[in-house]
Amino acid sequence: MNASNHTIPQNLHDPIELSLRETVQNQLPRTLADLGDLVRIPSVAWDGFDHDHVRKSAEAIAELARDTGVFDDVVISQAPLEGSTELGQPAILATRKARAGAPTVVLYAHHDVQPPGDDAEWNTPVYEPTVVGDRLYGRGSADDKAGVMSHIGAIRALREVAGTDFNLGITLFIEGEEEFGSRSFANFLAQHRTELAGDAIVVADSANWDTETPALTVGLRGNVTFRLTVRTLDHASHSGMFGGAVPDAMLATFRLLNTLWDDEGSVAVPGLIVREAETPAYDEAQLRLETGLTEGVSPIGTGSILGRMWDKPSITVTGIDAPSMQNASNTLIPAVTVRVSVRIAPGQDPQQAVESITAHLRANAPFGAQLSIDDIDTGSPFLVDTSHPIVTTAKQAMADAWEVAPVELGIGGSIPFVADLVREFPEAAILITGVEDPHSRAHSPNESLHLGVFHRATLTEALLLARLNGQTK
Numbered sequence: 001m002n003a004s005n006h007t008i009p010q011n012l013h014d015p016i017e018l019s020l021r022e023t024v025q026n027q028l029p030r031t032l033a034d035l036g037d038l039v040r041i042p043s044v045a046w047d048g049f050d051h052d053h054v055r056k057s058a059e060a061i062a063e064l065a066r067d068t069g070v071f072d073d074v075v076i077s078q079a080p081l082e083g084s085t086e087l088g089q090p091a092i093l094a095t096r097k098a099r100a101g102a103p104t105v106v107l108y109a110h111h112d113v114q115p116p117g118d119d120a121e122w123n124t125p126v127y128e129p130t131v132v133g134d135r136l137y138g139r140g141s142a143d144d145k146a147g148v149m150s151h152i153g154a155i156r157a158l159r160e161v162a163g164t165d166f167n168l169g170i171t172l173f174i175e176g177e178e179e180f181g182s183r184s185f186a187n188f189l190a191q192h193r194t195e196l197a198g199d200a201i202v203v204a205d206s207a208n209w210d211t212e213t214p215a216l217t218v219g220l221r222g223n224v225t226f227r228l229t230v231r232t233l234d235h236a237s238h239s240g241m242f243g244g245a246v247p248d249a250m251l252a253t254f255r256l257l258n259t260l261w262d263d264e265g266s267v268a269v270p271g272l273i274v275r276e277a278e279t280p281a282y283d284e285a286q287l288r289l290e291t292g293l294t295e296g297v298s299p300i301g302t303g304s305i306l307g308r309m310w311d312k313p314s315i316t317v318t319g320i321d322a323p324s325m326q327n328a329s330n331t332l333i334p335a336v337t338v339r340v341s342v343r344i345a346p347g348q349d350p351q352q353a354v355e356s357i358t359a360h361l362r363a364n365a366p367f368g369a370q371l372s373i374d375d376i377d378t379g380s381p382f383l384v385d386t387s388h389p390i391v392t393t394a395k396q397a398m399a400d401a402w403e404v405a406p407v408e409l410g411i412g413g414s415i416p417f418v419a420d421l422v423r424e425f426p427e428a429a430i431l432i433t434g435v436e437d438p439h440s441r442a443h444s445p446n447e448s449l450h451l452g453v454f455h456r457a458t459l460t461e462a463l464l465l466a467r468l469n470g471q472t473k
Contacts, residue, residue, distance in 0.1 A: 016161055017400075020466055023157040024459045031153040031458065032136065032451070034064060036129035038111065038145040039138040045089045045112040045180040054176050057111045058090040061148060061174050065094040068155050069164055071172070072096050079188035088184025089176035095195050098169025101472040103199035103390075105465065106171040106428075107155075109147030110178035110205065113140035114443045121445035135439075135448040142449040143442035146435040147204035148174055150454065154461035158469070168469035171195055178205070178417075181225075181377045185417045189424060198428055199473060200390045201421055202461065206434035207442075209407040211450045214398040214460065216391070217432035219277075219310055219410035220418060221343040222381035224353050225318075228361065229372040230256060233334035240330055248332035250322065252369040257338070259364040260315045265300025271356025272313040275345045279306035280407065290438040310410030313353075314343045343412060350378035379416020382430075390429035394464055398433075401460040431464075433457065 042049075043057035058076050065074045074094040078087040089112060098104045116126040116139055124130040124137040131137075140146075151172060158166065173196060177183060189196060206217040230253040237246060262268040282305050287293060301308040308314075319339035323329070344353045358373055365371050384391070386408065398406040415432070422430060435457045441447050 016466060017463060019161045020157055020462045021459060023160045024153065024455070024462050027153060027156055027160070028455055028458075031149055031156070032454070034152065035136070035141070035145055035149040035449075036138075038148065039129040039140050040127055042116070042127050043112050043140070043176070044115050045177040046115055049115065051089065054089045054112055058092055058174075058176055061092045061111055062094075064152050065092060065172055068152065068159060070096055070155060070159050070166075070170065077188070077192065079184040079191050081183045082186055088188070089180070091176045091188060092172065092174040093192060093195060094170075094172040096168075096170045099167040102167035102169060103468055103471055103473050104169030104171065104197070105468055106173060106196060106198035106201040107151040107461075108173050108175070108201065108203045108205070109151060110144045110175040111140075111148055112176050112179050113143070113145070114179050114447075117445050123446055131451075132448075134451050136451060136454075137446060137448045139447055142436045142440040142447055144178070144205045146449045146454055146457075150204055150435055150458045150461055151202075153458040154465055157458075157462040158465045162466070162469065166469050168465060169198070170465070171198060175417075178415075181379075182417045183377075186420060189417075189420060193424060196421075197425055200394075200429040200431060200468065201425065202394075202431045202433060202464075203415060203418060204433050204435065204457075204461075205415060206411055206432045207409070207436040207438065207440065208434060208453060208457075209409060211437045211439075211453050212402070213404050214402045214406040214456065215409035215434075216384075216386075216395055216398065216406050217411050217434070218384040218386055218408045219346050220382045220432070221310070221313075221345060221412055221414055222348060222350050222353075222419075223377070223379040223414040223416060224342040224344060224350055224357060225375075225377045226340055226354075226357075226373055227337060227375040228340055229335055229337040229374075230365075231335040231370045231372070232367060233332060236331040236334050238330065239332050242332060246332055247367040247369070248334070249336040249369070250333050252366050253336040253338065255366040256361065256364060256369065256371075257317060259360070261300075264302055266302055266308075267313045267315055269313070269315070269357055269360045271359070272342075272353060273345055273348050274313070275311040275347050277307070277311050277410075279304045279310060279410070282306045306410065309412035311345050313345055313348070314412070316341045343414060344381055346381040346383050348381060350380055354378060379414045380419035382415070382418045382422065384430055384432065388429040390468070391431065393467055394429075394431045394433075394460075397460050397463040397467065401463055402456050433460070
């Protein structure tokens with residue numbers, strides 16, 4: 001996996017592929033303008049946000065899909081949440097049937113975005129697309145409205161070059177709640193299984209090795225998230241009068257959470273597994289450059305740095321409900337609630353992980369504190385079968401578009417529904433691609449898209465579609 005292995009593009013004299021390259025380049029301003037319009041829509045699917053924006057985003061993308069002129073049908077669809085009659089967020093499903101024995105490719109991305117976070121930490125307006133240098137800033141500019149527009153841009157280019165009478169089947173599936181756990185995905189899949197069946201499934205929701213080197217993601221960690229409430233008192237009491245004898249919930253919470261890691265910061269929960277695998281060269285200097293690790297602060301864990309992020313579990317406390325500084329008073333807090341996010345290694349069963357974490361917390365509850373664990377959400381890890389011939393075709397398209405051989409990448413993040421797709425469509429090639437790079441800051445303030453990466457990612461997909469269009473099953 002040599003990130004500096006430059007390649008000579010194939011088919012340099014093929015008139016269709018030469019035309020595709022020119023078309024993607026010429027259409028780039030329009031594609032980016034449409035991306036900017038999507039970024040302006042604050043489509044957060046989380047509870048507490050205005051979901052009318054998610055609907056507006058879905059309608060805008062449905063119109064973009066119709067405007068390509070290649071689909072037989074374009075609908076906005078919602079499915080019930082798991083175990084509920086409440087509907088999930090709107091998704092776009094655009095379908096075109098394959099002809100003359102050609103394969104069908106399913107193109108996935110999501111149009112919901114992370115909450116904005118603290119506006120004060122943004123250098124540009126959160127929902128106003130802003131170009132600074134070679135990057136486009138704004139929430140969703142990379143994750144994952146750029147994924148949406150890489151699909152649209154590739155389809156437009158294919159239509160421009162091949163006309164509307166091409167043979168390739170295309171299903172465009174743009175989800176509306178990926179950042180909120182894809183909670184209606186299983187039901188959506190059951191409702192639309194026929195439309196979502198394909199020979200290849202392109203998931204444009206991952207990252208590249210760097211801004212000059214493409215990557216195909218071949219490994220994903222799974223996830224377990226839950227809400228943990230720690231209670232030690234029936235009511236708040238005076239900290240001066242009773243402190244030193246009565247354990248408050250904050251003390252118990254800190255003591256309990258600290259049992260989740262060992263002294264080096266590695267996860268210390270029995271039952272959470274580690275996957276043994278080789279990883280590319282990646283040193284601490286690179287980690288500091290890409291993450292903003294503060295000077296003097298050391299990385300945590302043991303083993304290769306990428307192995308810690310790709311093949312080992314991690315635990316992060318992502319939120320806490322407790323009195324704010326402004327509301328702090330001299331009281332012993334009766335209960336504290338935290339949100340815990342656990343990433344599990346490829347090969348780990350999510351339910352086994354839930355049981356191991358729950359058992360560990362209950363066994364280590366300090367001072368007899370009462371624990372409540374609820375709002376549990378899980379997602380399975382995933383490993384790609386790279387032997388599929390369409391995977392080879394995709395990697396060659398990457399090499400030709402970027403003029404650099406792609407890296408096979410593991411990702412510490414999770415895309416839980418990928419395992420559902422594999423279960424339902426075991427013969428399909430799963431291609432996890434993306435438009436992000438290590439400096440995109442997805443989920444964080446100052447999220448951005450590298451314009452060169454976006455161009456090359458769109459060209460990659462256009463080449464892939466054209467080559468699949470020339471194949472038969």
